Every structure is written in C-alpha cells, then in structure tokens.
Amino acid sequence: MNFRLLLTFLLPSALLLSCGPDKHTARLSGQIKGVDQAAIIAYAPAESPADGGATDSIHLSRGAFSYDRPTQAPLLLTLVYPNYSTLTLIAVPGEEVHLSGEANRLKEVEISGGEENELLQGFRDGNHGRSEADIRRKAEAFIRSHPTRLAAVAVFLDIFAASEHPRYRPDGELLELLVKSQPDNAQLKQIAANLRPVFAVAEGAPLPKFSERTLSGGNITSEMLKGRAALIVFSGSWDGNNFRYVPTLNRLRRRFGARLSVVNVLLDTNAGQARDRAQRDSLSNAIYAAGEYESALARKLGVRYVPGCLLIDATGTVVARDIDPDRLEGAVEKVVR
Template sequence: MISRFLLSFLLPLGLLASCGPDKHTARLTGNIKGVDQAAIIAYASAESPADGGGTDSIRLSRGAFSYDRPVSEPMLLTLVYPNFSTLTLVAVPGEEVHLSGEANRLKEVEISGGEDNELLQGFRSGNHGRSEADIRRKAEAFIRSHPKSLAAVAVFLDIFASAERLRARPDGELLDLLVKSQPNNAQLKLIAAHLRPVFATAEGAKLPRLAERTLSGDTFTDEKLKGRCALVVFSASWDSSNYRLVSKLRTLRRRFGQRLAVVNVLMDTDEEKARTRAQRDSLTNAIYAPGEYESPLARKLGVRYVPGTLLVDAGGTIVARDIDVEHLEAEVEKVVR
C-alpha cells in the first residue's frame, strides 16, 4: 500500500508534469510513428511582434517531441518536416497543440488543440488522394467561409503561398480578403507585404514599369521591350546551378537572336562579382540588384527563387515565371514568333 507520505510527495509532481504552458507560452507536442531520431524546424511564417522565438530545431526521440515557444498572442507557426514538406498551424499562448501521425504519411498528420487548429484539421481531413486542383478549390471555399480565422491564413500559406507558381486570381484575391477581414493581424500584414509583389508579377499580369541602371552605365527601361518578347532572368554566382542557366541562355541567344530580349538581374553578394560574371558570361542588359532578395528590384519583381525567370510576350504580359531551366527553351518557343 502506498503511504500517505508518498502520495503527498508524488501528487505535486504529477500535477506539475500535467500542467499546460503558461500564459506567455505556446506548447507543441507530438508523436510521429516510424521515426527514431530526427528534427523538425519551426519558424514564424513572418516576423511577428507577438513572437518571442526564432528558427528552432525540435528534436524527435522515438517519434516523440515537446516544444515551448514564447508568444504574446495567437500567431502562425510553420513546421518543416525531415522530408522538407511543411505544415502551418496556430500557436496560442497558454494552449497546447498536439500532432500525431506516421512518418510515411506526414501530409495526414492530425492536429488537435485550440479552436483554430481543430478548424484546420477539419479542412485537412479527407485531402489524401485528392488532386491538386480539387484541394485548391476546397481551400478557396474554406478561406471564403472563414476569412476571419487564423486557420484560413494557415490554409492559404500551405496551399496557395507555397505553390511553385502563384496566380493573381484567385490567390491574390484570397489574400486581399484575409487582410480585409483581419485588419489588426500584424503577422498577416507582413505576409501580404511579401506576397503582393509576387501576385503583381504572376502569370497574366503586366510587367511592371522599369527604369534601372545597367552595369555598362546605360538606363534600361521597359519601353525598350515594346513589341518584343522578353526573358527576365534572376541569377547569382552563389547558385550552384548557375552554369546550367548560362549554357541555356547561350542556346536561346543562338536560336532566337534579336527576337528575344534577355534582361539579366544579377543578385550576387557584391557588384564586383556581378560585373565579372556579366563580362565572362556575356550577359545582356545586366542589372545588379544589391541586397539580393531584399533589393528593391527583386521585391518589385516578386523574386522567390534563384535561378528564376519572367517570360513576357510582345504585349508586355507575363505568360510564365520561374521556369525550370530544362523547360526554358520549350516555353520561350511558345511565345517567340
């Protein structure tokens, strides 16, 4: 029989172990079957004044984990699994979110804990096996039905913002709806500020006005592209696949000549490296973008990847962007006459 003294000692320990996070902390726990030792990366979907954390590594031991993050108000937290797939959930101070699932079916991991996460799980249920187009339609309907919820923002980030090719409609329209419905959401405002230039240069949009100084000292403007098909290329010497891109640009130059204008936006770490590369690789209309992804030109053109591209038809409409190097020639062939 357990003595009264022992009970009096064990009871506080049990209460301490079972208590939830304090009012300034969001807790994330989980159990992923089929994992021995691994790590999940956790980061805020955009810098938030409510966030007291950074980019953290959550260690899994035999599939189990527990992670506390300081937060002052509900916010979005994105997880990156070992297979590089992502999941966005809602972290709420004073509440615990629990994940459960299997390592070989990470897209079906179940989320529980908190109203927004339960709503999010309701959307995720039944998605396995559906086509991408079907999931997008379901996500659009969900966001339009719950525009004031953080769950809707999480769905937007996972389904629309993470897509390889963003679209002005309905993607941009859904973002505008969320911002309008959640005017006090500081994190959402930052997300929108980052994504709006991308939507403004999505397929079907017009190429923005340009007036940029080239490395040769000239001023390049969008007026020089009138009536011509153009390929705007974003590249950098630090990109390991740059040599493949340069080889493909040479092929395009030989095949299409003056029928295709190529504009090179160089996102190297310094101007001297950009200048050396432009001369060595014979890059036409070479524009240096200091600050890389944060440069004004990169932000204006919605750069998300390096190498990246904007393919523009003779009418100034963006017909494709961020085309894989292997498919670049075939895509250019569709618009150059």
C-alpha cells in the same frame, strides 16, 4: 474522512492541470510513427510582438516530441519536417496542439487541440490523393468562407504562399481579403508586405514598369520589352546553380534571335563581380541590382530565389516564372511569335 476523500479527487486533477502550458505558453506535442531520431524545425512565418520564441529545433525521440513556445497571443507557427515538407498551424497560449501521423505520410499528419486547429484539420481532411488544382479550389473556397480565422491564413500559407507557381489571381486577391478581414493581425501584415511583390508579378500579372541602366552603359525599360516575347533572368555569382541557365540562354539567343528579348538581372555582391560575369558568360542586357534581394528592382519583380526568371509575352503579361532550366526552352517556344 470527508476531507481526505476530497483530496483524493482534487489532487489528481490538480496534477493534470499543472502539467498543461501556462497562459503565456503554447505547447506542441506529438507522435510520428516510423521515426527514431529526427528533428522538426519550428519558426514563425512572420514576426509578432506577442511571440517570445525564435527558430527552434524540436527533437524527436522514438517519434515523440514536446515543445513549448512562449507567446502572449495566438501565433502562426510553421513546422519543417525532416523531408522538408511544411505545415503551418496555430499556437495558442494556454493550449496544447497534438500532432499524430506516420513518417512516410507526413502530409496526412492529423492536428488536434483548439478551435482554430480543429477548423484547420477539417480543411486538411480528404486532401490526400487530390490534384493540386482541386486542393487550390478547395483552399480558395475555405479562405473565402473563413476570412477572419487564423486557420484561413494557415491554409493560405501552405497552399498559395508556398506554391512554386504563384498566380496573380486568385492568390493576390485572397491575401488582400485576409488582410482586410483581420486588420489587427500583426503577423499577417508582415506576411502581406513580403508576399505582395511576389503576387504582383505572378503568372497572369502585367510586368511592372521599370527603367534601369545596363552595365554596358545603355538603358532598358519595361516598355522596350513590349511587342515581342521577353525573358528576365535573375542570378548571382554566389549561387552555385547559375551555370545551369547559361547554356540554355546561349541556345535561346541563337534559335530565336531578335524575336526574344533577354534581360539579365545580376544580384552579385558588387558591380565588379557582376561586370566580370556578364562579360565571361556573354550575358545580354545585364543589369546590376545592388543590394541583392533587397534591391529596388529585385523587390519590384518579386525575386524569391536565384536562379529564377520571368517569361513575358508580347502584350507585357507574365506567363510563367522561375522555370526550371530543363523546361525553359519549351516554355519560351510557346510564347515566341
């Protein structure tokens, strides 16, 4: 009788334990109200030797989902919601992370499960309705207070790395603080390698030194751009949005003349395409960057996408980057003397 009574208590507990993830698997589950059928993309923002997964699509049925990720160690995992907003969290083997929220308020989704994610949620609490500047200040304080925690890296990725307007300071400084505080974090090392060029040429940074040959046979260097405002434009013939910059560049050339230096970095598939486009669109100081995003110049200038640009003042300092074509003329007007 006592044995049967013992089984009565032990069996439900055993069944509950068996439903959890094993020690080599992290589980994500959740309920997003207001969603019928949709998908969330899950991917690691950088490779990790502990990660056994890939870029996956998590199917939502009536707003509910469950996803298992094989990993041997805690892993930074980024989720892309159906509205393309993102959330980075920490997937820990043997633990389950639960997300809950509403489809029309995805930035307020609550995270629970595990010490790191609870710390992360503590940062997220109260952010709704705050200005971007306030959230940046709060994020900087959080990272400086918790530089050894994965939650701090997740905050950095969502607030600073994902920003459309990265800054030389404090963004780059925070990245180096995290790397110094987490020397054994393989994911963070790769993240830093990818982001350093971006922050090194972000708003407030000095323009890196370079010397390049133009398609017309001339030479252009970073030193030649000092003393007046300069605009470096990145484009590629394979991108359908390049046409948006061309009329603006022509208008800037007519309006500002010699007071503005314009350099065009062409990330075309081959030199022939670049040369044809430079001639067709009257692109001045055209440089062909062989290798597209992996070219030495593109990496040195922190090119993230095309079309993009760097706006530099007369002292050689980056004052803005990747400005929308509709706002470009106004931005240039502020720095041209």
